[in-house]
Every structure is written in structure tokens, then in C-alpha cells.
Amino acid sequence: MRIAPKYTQRLAVALLGGATLLTLLVLLFIILFVLQKGLPAVTWQFLSQAPRDMGRSGGILPVIVGTFLLPLLAIAIALPLGVGTAVYLTEYTRETRLTRVIRFGTDCLAGIPSIIFGLFGFIFFVVILGFGWSLLSGGLTLALMILPTIIRTTEEAIRAVPNTFREVSFSLGATRWETVLHVVLPNALPGIVTGIMLSLGRSIGETAAVIFTAGSALRMPTSVYDSVRTMAVHFYLLAREGLSNENAYGTAAVLILAVLGVNLTAYWIMNRFVGRHT
Amino acid sequence: MKWNSETIVRQVLTVIAFSSIAGLLLIALFILKEGLPFILHVGPRAFLLSSNWDPANGHYGIYPMIVASIWITLGAMLVGAPLGVAGAIFLNEFVPKPAMRLIKPTLELLAGIPSVVFGFIGVMVLAPFIRAHLGGPGLSLLAGALILGIMILPTVISISTDAIAAVPSTFREGALALGATRWQAVHMVILKAARSGILASIILAMGRAVGETMAVIMVAGNAVKIPHGPLDSVRTLTANIALEMGYATGLHRQALFATGVVLFIFIMILNSLAGLVLRKKVRRS
Numbered sequence: 001m002r003i004a005p006k007y008t009q010r011l012a013v014a015l016l017g018g019a020t021l022l023t024l025l026v027l028l029f030i031i032l033f034v035l036q037k038g039l040p041a042v043t044w045q046f047l048s049q050a051p052r053d054m055g056r057s058g059g060i061l062p063v064i065v066g067t068f069l070l071p072l073l074a075i076a077i078a079l080p081l082g083v084g085t086a087v088y089l090t091e092y093t094r095e096t097r098l099t100r101v102i103r104f105g106t107d108c109l110a111g112i113p114s115i116i117f118g119l120f121g122f123i124f125f126v127v128i129l130g131f132g133w134s135l136l137s138g139g140l141t142l143a144l145m146i147l148p149t150i151i152r153t154t155e156e157a158i159r160a161v162p163n164t165f166r167e168v169s170f171s172l173g174a175t176r177w178e179t180v181l182h183v184v185l186p187n188a189l190p191g192i193v194t195g196i197m198l199s200l201g202r203s204i205g206e207t208a209a210v211i212f213t214a215g216s217a218l219r220m221p222t223s224v225y226d227s228v229r230t231m232a233v234h235f236y237l238l239a240r241e242g243l244s245n246e247n248a249y250g251t252a253a254v255l256i257l258a259v260l261g262v263n264l265t266a267y268w269i270m271n272r273f274v275g276r277h278t
Numbered sequence: 279m280k281w282n283s284e285t286i287v288r289q290v291l292t293v294i295a296f297s298s299i300a301g302l303l304l305i306a307l308f309i310l311k312e313g314l315p316f317i318l319h320v321g322p323r324a325f326l327l328s329s330n331w332d333p334a335n336g337h338y339g340i341y342p343m344i345v346a347s348i349w350i351t352l353g354a355m356l357v358g359a360p361l362g363v364a365g366a367i368f369l370n371e372f373v374p375k376p377a378m379r380l381i382k383p384t385l386e387l388l389a390g391i392p393s394v395v396f397g398f399i400g401v402m403v404l405a406p407f408i409r410a411h412l413g414g415p416g417l418s419l420l421a422g423a424l425i426l427g428i429m430i431l432p433t434v435i436s437i438s439t440d441a442i443a444a445v446p447s448t449f450r451e452g453a454l455a456l457g458a459t460r461w462q463a464v465h466m467v468i469l470k471a472a473r474s475g476i477l478a479s480i481i482l483a484m485g486r487a488v489g490e491t492m493a494v495i496m497v498a499g500n501a502v503k504i505p506h507g508p509l510d511s512v513r514t515l516t517a518n519i520a521l522e523m524g525y526a527t528g529l530h531r532q533a534l535f536a537t538g539v540v541l542f543i544f545i546m547i548l549n550s551l552a553g554l555v556l557r558k559k560v561r562r563s
Contacts, residue, residue, distance in 0.1 A: 005458075005459045005462055006459065008462075009459040009460060009461040009462070012461040013372055013460075015364070016367055016368035019361050019364035019365055019368065020369060020381075023361055023362070023365050023431050024381070024384065024385070027391070027428070027431070027432075028384075028388075030388075030391060030395065030396065030399050030428075031388070031391065033399060034398070034399070081294055081297040084290070084291050084294035084297075085294055085295045085297060085298065088291040088294065092288060102295055102296070104553070105298050105299035106298045108546070108549055109305075111485050111548075111549040112305065112489070112542075113488070113489020113490065113491065113516065113541065114489070114491065115489065115516045115519055115538070115541070116489070116541065116545075118519075119309060119519065119523070119534070119535060120305045122523070123309075123312055123535070124304065147297065147301060148298060151298060175284050176287075177283070177284055177287045205390065205392025205394075206392070207392070207393065207394050208516075211520075212523055212524075232394050235394055235398070236394045236397075236492060236496075239398055239496070240496070248398075252395055255392060259391070259392060260387055260390065262390075267383050267386065
């Protein structure tokens with residue numbers, strides 16, 4: 001028997017809608033589960049004290065500091081490279097074999113799993129260049145990891161700047177670089193900031209690439225050669241060793257809030273400032 | 279003077295533009311430099327096809343890890359691909375625009391949940407559930423595949439959504455004008471037009487699943503053996519590297535880099551495949 005299209009339509013909508021709802025519910029459940037278990041442990045003492053007894057008690061202050069220092073260093077390294085690449089691709093060259101190679105390389109880099117970045121960072125930065133487990137090794141490794149994101153978002157932001165802006169600048173006698181510096185980049189800034197925030201969100205949650213390059217020291221770092229422990233690594237070690245469930249949950253809650261906060265800001269900037277040149 | 283600074287800027291930018299390629303080559307070079315001599319030393323057959331992983335006694339066979347990685351990835355695709363593609367279709371075709379404005383950012387926020395958190399949920403919620411209702415140790419191939427399947431959902435949804443949104447609206451309008459229902463328009467016209475983009479999203483998600491480390495370490499159990507069923511404990515290639523990297527030295531460390539080489543090759547094949555699928559689409563349109 002052939003089912004009337006009207007009913008297959010209803011059936012399809014119900015199934016597709018059900019699948020979508022299931023997806024959203026599972027993902028929301030994960031966030032709410034962690035927050036519900038973890039938030040009771042998050043007190044001012046928890047946020048402002050150093051860990052004691054390998055993290056079994058005490059707070060996570062140095063871990064929070066490490067969680068933000070490491071990505072900031074990575075962004076400081078990757079930003080000039082990423083923005084430079086994007087400016088070159090959009091303003092200084094046409095589509096050629098060369099730009100295709102650069103794009104292919106960027107895509108490949110984006111697809112490499114974090115454990116491979118961890119292996120590479122360990123052998124190259126930690127062992128061969130002798131930086132040891134440190135903020136510097138971790139920052140350089142993360143910089144490579146976020147480079148594709150920064151290149152892509154910057155490229156998109158620059159392409160969204162209308163050509164008339166450049167033409168006006170040229171007609172006033174500005175050179176290409178002056179135009180990039182005073183017209184293109186300021187107008188692409190919100191898009192670039194979105195890229196930075198997305199990279200920050202990804203770096204904060206990263207574990208595999210960080211644990212083998214930045215190490216897991218619980219001290220407050222005093223130089224770039226000091227090892228740091230991020231919240232994701234701290235949480236993983238606490239959970240794996242079964243050191244303290246309460247502190248593990250608390251760390252996870254702070255971690256999730258940090259990532260959500262960063263991503264929400266990125267989204268807000270994107271909607272508020274990007275794509276308004278029409 | 280002006281002319282001079284322009285040339286300098288251009289040259290500096292040309293050099294900078296190669297940073298991502300340089301990074302990629304450095305990574306490939308150093309992983310290969312550490313791993314390849316080892317593979318040649320013990321022989322590719324003994325490394326890839328032996329089931330005996332016992333670094334303390336000089337046995338380095340990663341066959342069980344290869345099998346586990348493949349099964350766990352296929353399992354994850356079985357969960358993630360249908361749900362993700364269904365979600366993308368529904369969000370694009372059947373959800374009114376204002377609701378989309380709420381759902382899309384929510385999904386993108388969820389894409390940022392760190393993998394250790396997924397792993398922890400697997401340990402605290404999923405594994406006990408499997409142990410209680412299906413038997414086995416709980417930390418298993420099944421738990422790993424389910425968690426990975428959920429983790430790749432945002433990837434599948436966001437890339438498939440882009441592919442479906444890129445289908446010209448005239449296609450949709452044409453089908454509807456001929457009297458098709460919305461669902462007929464979707465599965466007879468829009469899905470055909472968006473096919474390669476959807477396929478690419480699934481292949482890219484596969485790459486993510488093969489490479490995922492922390493969540494898998496926490497939920498898959500990590501026993502080095504060839505799984506006989508979905509409830510068995512397994513160790514993937516990524517887990518093997520991350521578990522032993524902390525203390526490995528000498529040949530053992532090289533063996534882990536060699537595992538990295540195998541993983542790297544898997545990923546490169548998947549990425550090139552996705553690129554190929556997408557390029558074909560571009561050429562056709």
C-alpha cells in the first residue's frame with residue numbers, strides 16, 4: 001500500500017524533530033549535570049586558594065591562572081601569523097596555485113587531532129629545543145593548533161569589508177599597506193576578535209595537547225619556563241586518580257562556565273558587530 | 279621611501295603566509311622522524327599485524343588498537359551521522375527562522391564542551407548504566423562509541439547545515455510549485471543537491487572521532503585486546519599514546535610515535551577524502 005504524501009510528511013517531521021530534540025536534550029543534560037554536581041563546591045575559597053595535598057583539598061587559583069595564561073600566550077603568538085596570512089591571502093594576491101596550497105595546508109592543520117599536537121610539541125619544544133614542560137612549550141603548541149581558526153575567521157572578516165572602502169582609501173592616495181592598516185583591519189576587527197574568542201574557548205578546554213607540553217605543576221608560574229596546569233588537565237587528573245570527586249566536579253563546573261562564557265561573548269560580538277556594512 | 283616600506287611589508291607577509299604550511303610540515307617531519315625508524319626496526323608486519331603489546335618485553339603489536347579505533351569510529355558514526363544529518367535537515371527546512379536564532383547559538387555553545395567533560399559524563403552516567411542493564415565492565419567499546427557519537431554531533435550538524443543552506447532556494451520553490459510536500463522537496467531535491475556537503479561533514483566528523491583522545495581514554499576501558507562484542511573493554515590508537523607517553527623512554531617512546539604515524543596517516547586519508555568530495559561539488563556547480 002502506498003502511504004499518502006501528507007502522512008509521510010508528518011512522519012518525517014516527527015522523526016526529524018525528535019532527533020533534533022534528542023540532540024539538544026543530551027547536550028543540555030551534560031552541562032546541567034556538571035553544573036548541578038559542581039557548583040556547590042565552587043566557593044570564594046575554592047577560587048582564591050592554592051590547592052593542598054595534590055588537589056584533594058584547597059582551591060584552584062594557580063590552575064585558573066594557568067588556564068588563562070597558556071591560551072593568552074598562544075594567541076599572542078598565533079595572532080600576528082594568522083592575521084598576516086589572512087591579509088596576504090585576501091589583499092596581496094589573487095587565487096593561484098600558491099594560495100590553494102596555503103589553504104590546503106591550513107585545512108590539514110585544522111584536522112590534526114590534539115594528541116598529535118601533543119606528541120609534536122613534546123618532542124620538538126620540550127625535548128629538542130629544550131624548553132621543558134613549560135608555559136612556553138604549551139603556548140607554542142596551542143598556537144599551531146589555533147592558527148587555522150584565526151586565519152579562517154580573519155579571512156572571512158576581511159572579505160566582508162566592502163571594496164568601496166578600499167577604493168576610497170586608494171583614491172585619497174593611500175598605499176596598499178596604509179589601506180590595510182587604517183581601513184581594512186579596523187573594519188574587520190569584530191570578526192578577528194570573534195576568531196580570538198573561539199580560539200580561547202578551544203584552548204581552555206584542551207587537554208591532550210597541553211598535558212604533554214605544559215606539564216601539570218600546581219605552583220603559580222613565575223616565568224614562561226615554568227610548568228603550569230590548566231583546569232582541563234587538573235580535572236582529568238583528579239577524576240582519573242580518584243583524588244577528590246568534590247574538587248573534580250567543582251573544577252569541571254568552573255571550566256564549563258569559562259568555556260560557555262568565552263563562546264557566548266564570541267557569539268555576541270559576531271551578532272552585534274559583524275556583517276553590518278550593507 | 280614609501281615604495282620601499284610597501285615592498286618590505288609584502289615580503290614579510292609572503293613569508294608569514296607560509297606559517298601554517300611550515301607548522302604542518304614540521305609536525306609531519308618530527309612525528310615521522312621519531313616513529314618511522316622504529317617501524318622499519320621491528321618491521322611493519324610485526325608492528326601493524328601482531329596482537330602482542332608488551333613494551334616491557336619488547337613486543338610492540340598495535341593490531342588490537344587499530345581494530346578498536348576503527349570499530350569505535352564506525353560505532354560513533356552510526357550514532358552521530360543519522361542524528362546530526364536529521365538535525366541539520368530539521369533546523370533548515372522545518373524550523374521557523376526566529377526559533378533558529380535561538381537553537382543555532384545553543385548548538386554552537388555545546389560544540390565548545392571540553393572532551394574531558396564528555397569523558398566524565400561517560401564514566402559517571404553512561405558506563406554504570408551499561409554495566410547495570412547490558413552487563414560487561416561498563417567501560418567499553420559501546421560506551422566509547424556512544425560518547426564519541428554525541429561529541430561529533432555539532433560538527434555534523436554545523437557543516438551539513440551549511441551544505442543544505444547553500445542549495446539555491448529556486449530548487450526548493452520549483453519542487454513545491456510542482457505540488458511536492460516539503461518532505462518530498464527535501465528528500466527528492468534538496469538532499470540530492472546537498473549530498474556532497476553532507477558526505478564531507480560525515481567524513482570530517484570521522485576524522486574527529488578517530489583522533490579524539492581524552493573522552494575515549496576515560497570511557498573505553500583501555501584493555502589491549504581485540505574486541506569480541508560491543509561490551510568489551512578496548513584501547514584505541516590515541517588512548518595508547520596518551521596513556522603511556524607520560525613514562526615511556528627509548529624504544530617504547532618511539533613505538534608511541536610510530537602509533538602516532540599510523541594515526542596521522544588515518545587522519546590525512548580522511549581529510550583528503552573530505553577535500554576531494556567538496557572539490558568535486560565545486561567543479562560541478
